[in-house]
Each structure stands twice: as C-alpha cells, then as structure tokens.
Amino acid sequence: MDIKELGYKFSLSPLILRLTLVACLLLFTCTPAGGQYRVIGSNQPIEAAPGDDVVLPCCVDPPQDVVGLTVEWSKPDLRPDPRDRLSRVHYVHLYRDAREVPDMKIPSYMMRTALFAEGLRQGNISLKITNVTLEDGGRYRCFIPKLKSQMQSSIVHLVVKPAPTKAGTTETPLFTRNLQTPDPEEEKNNSGDFPRRSRLMLPLLFLLIVVGVAAGYLQMQRSKKTKEPIAVPTV
Template sequence: MERGVDREFIHTCSLWTFILTLVPIFSSLVEGQPQVIGSSQPIIAAPGDDVILPCHLEPAVDARGLTVEWSRPDLKPDPSDRWSWVRYVHLYRDRRDDLDMKIPSYIRRTTLFTDDMKHGNISLKVMNITSEDEGRFKCFIPNLKSTVKFSFVQLVVDPNLFTTEMPLDPRNVRTPGPDSQTRLGIWILGVVGCIVPCLAVTVGGYFIIRRRQKQVGEEFTSSQGVSFEGTLTVVDEDGGIVHLPPLDLFEDSNQQHHQSQVDSQDQQE
C-alpha cells in the first residue's frame, strides 16, 4: 500500500515539475516574445574538430544590438584568477566581441556568425576541440525581453571517433550513421532492381527466339515431307518411303539439283 502511495506521489511530482518547466515557454509563446533555443541533442565531436554549438532566437529577432554570453556553468573557477568566475567562453556586447572577459583557453578559438545574427542566429563555433571542452555550454542574452533568456548545449568529446589507421584528415572520420546505412541499402536495392529485370528480359528473349527458330524449322520440314526423328524419312515420286541419314539427304538433294542443271543444258543444246 505504501509503495503504491509513493509511486503516485512521485508521478504527481514529476508531472508538476514538467508543467512548471513548460509554463515559461508557453507564456513566452502566447505573448509573442522571442526565446533562446539551444540543441535538445548533445553535440558529439572528436579531439581536433571544429564544432558549432547551435543556438538561436525564436521567433527570429535581430541580435546584433543585444549582449550574447556563452559560458561554462560547470567549469570550476581558477583559484589563481580572481575574475575566473565571471569569465566567458565568448562575450559579445556593444556590437563587437569583448576579449577582456574571455577564458584564456578559448582565445582565438571561438567566433559568432555575425552576418547571421540579424536573423537571430547566435550559434557559437569552437575550433580545435580538446577533451577539456567537454561539458555544458550556456547561451544567455541578459537584456532579452523574454522569460526564456538562456539555453544549454551539451558537448561530448569522444576520442574513439578516431580510426586505428592514419587517414588524410582524421577530423573528418565518422562512424556511418543510420541515415548513411539506409541510403546504402536503397542504392543496393536500386541496382539489383535494375539488373534483375534486364537479365530476365535477356533470358526470356533468348528462349523466345530459340522457340521461334524451332517452329520455323518444323514448318519448313513439314512442307518438304521430311521428318527428323532419328533418321530422315523421304517420300519419293512413286509413293515409296526411303530412310536416309541427314547428311545423305542433303548430298542427294545437291546431286539431284546438279543433275537437273545438266539435263537442262542438254535440252538447250
């Protein structure tokens, strides 16, 4: 009984947590306010890769006049740097990049797509990824007139994306995903689907031609009174039946043709 009550209590708490999470989002949508949207899926990269941490405003709003802060909320402050707790992965304000408050390890490694910021694109490009970059990144617009001013992007650095062999460009090596395997399967099915009908038409046409040739041969032999069943059977002028091998028949036919030509020449003389 107590377990049933506990499960019901947990379910109720989870439901209310979910509802409370959605309330700011729905209220923002109802009022037509822009909200910061990150990535619901983790971004996976190999060491040495250049990656893009996606983040944008929805509906699209020109972000060039806004302050954009990219930070590492899970990154522990450096005890030797008293300002490390307020430093950023990337800071954009007053329509330019602010390098003074940047984490030293990210200097010359990050950039925004400034040409696309007018369309609400505030994605961050991080170059030459290392294992130290793994973790959560926070995209925050403090002066945005909205209840949803920030979002998180999870970056996963997987060294196993490298192969055991040394490729020309190791950063481009990736394990084929389901989409690639699906396209390969479709391509194979397409090739097989083309070859099989062509092969069937070729074989079928061959047998049709052979059958037609056989029918023509039978019609010819029937019209000449010849039957090809083991030996050749010929009906002579007196109605007698003579059995000859196939070779003898043609030789005899040639002799008769030659004799008829000789008789014709004698009559002309």
C-alpha cells in the first residue's frame, strides 16, 4: 500500500463517521423508548344490569403515581349542549388537584362515581359507577392530559342489559352461558300426544305385565301340584 492510497482512506474516515452517526440517530429516534408510559383500558366490553355496581378498568402502564395529575372520565359520544357553548366535554368524573371536581360533572352521575384513592399511587385510574342505569351504556374515555406519553387516553365500552330475572331483584350474573333454554322438540312433545318419557314407559309397563302374568301362572301350577293327593303304595 503506497502513501496515496493510505491518505485516501484516511480522508474518507470523517465522512464514514458522520454517516454512521446519522444512521444511529435515525435508529434511535425511530425506535420507541423503553418504559414509555401509556394509558390502557379494557379491550373487552364491560357488561352489567340495571342496579349493578360496575368498575370500568383503566390504568397507566408501567405503573406511575398519578395522585398529583388530572384524571378525566368522559362520554365522547354525547353531543354538547347547544345552549352552553363552553360545555364541550361531558365529564362523568373529573379528578384535579388531588380531589374530585363535581361542578363540571354530568348531573345524572352525581354521587355515583368514584376513583380508587389507594390505586392512584400505582397508576390505577379505574372508575366505579354505582346503581347503573340503561342510560349509562356507551363508550367512556379515561384521559390523563399531563401524562408524558403519546397514549394519554383509552376507551372503555359499557353494555347495560336488562336483568333476565324476577322483578325487584338488582343483582344478576354477568355471564349467562350456563342458562338453559327449553328444547323446541321437547316443547313440541310436551304439547302433543305423549311426551318422550311416556313413550319410553309403555314398553317397560308391557314387559312388567308379561313378567307378572308368567309369575302368576307358575305360582298357580305350583299350588295345583301341592293340592294333589300323594299316592301311598300298597303292600
């Protein structure tokens, strides 16, 4: 290797160094930072019946103390009141300055919502709603506006269905997979000539009658034999 070739290689080294630095910077900016906070809600609908108490799950991941942050629960599908131009957000529950702010709350949710005070230190911002009504169904948005993250909010869907029980009861099972419905064929048999059980019992009854007649006949034959005089042999 002569001096010219060596000088040419060393002259390219600053350019290669710059390109490598730019590539590293692009790779760093395109890769999401590990441990970035995000708000996560339930990806499955929450089901409840009128009168139930329900919890809408929502939390910060990884866990972070949010006691000093603002937490907003709202219903994004509600239309703003045209008479109140300043009312753009319908707050189901508003937590600010380490306390609830009821002044900007939807009236129908008064005294029915609460956060878990101890859970806020671990990033748990789940909302509890008591005495659920049919009007409570819909989408709910949990939002932390000052969270240092690009995912500051999440959507939780609440489904409220009438309870399939007797009137006056308030608690119903959330899962109805074990509830049995009558078989249409069985209902047809019950309303027709004979149910299935009756048709199955007819052969059994006939068999019992045959066995009874046979047993009676054998018993009669035995009784006849016992009544006949025994012949005494003559000497």
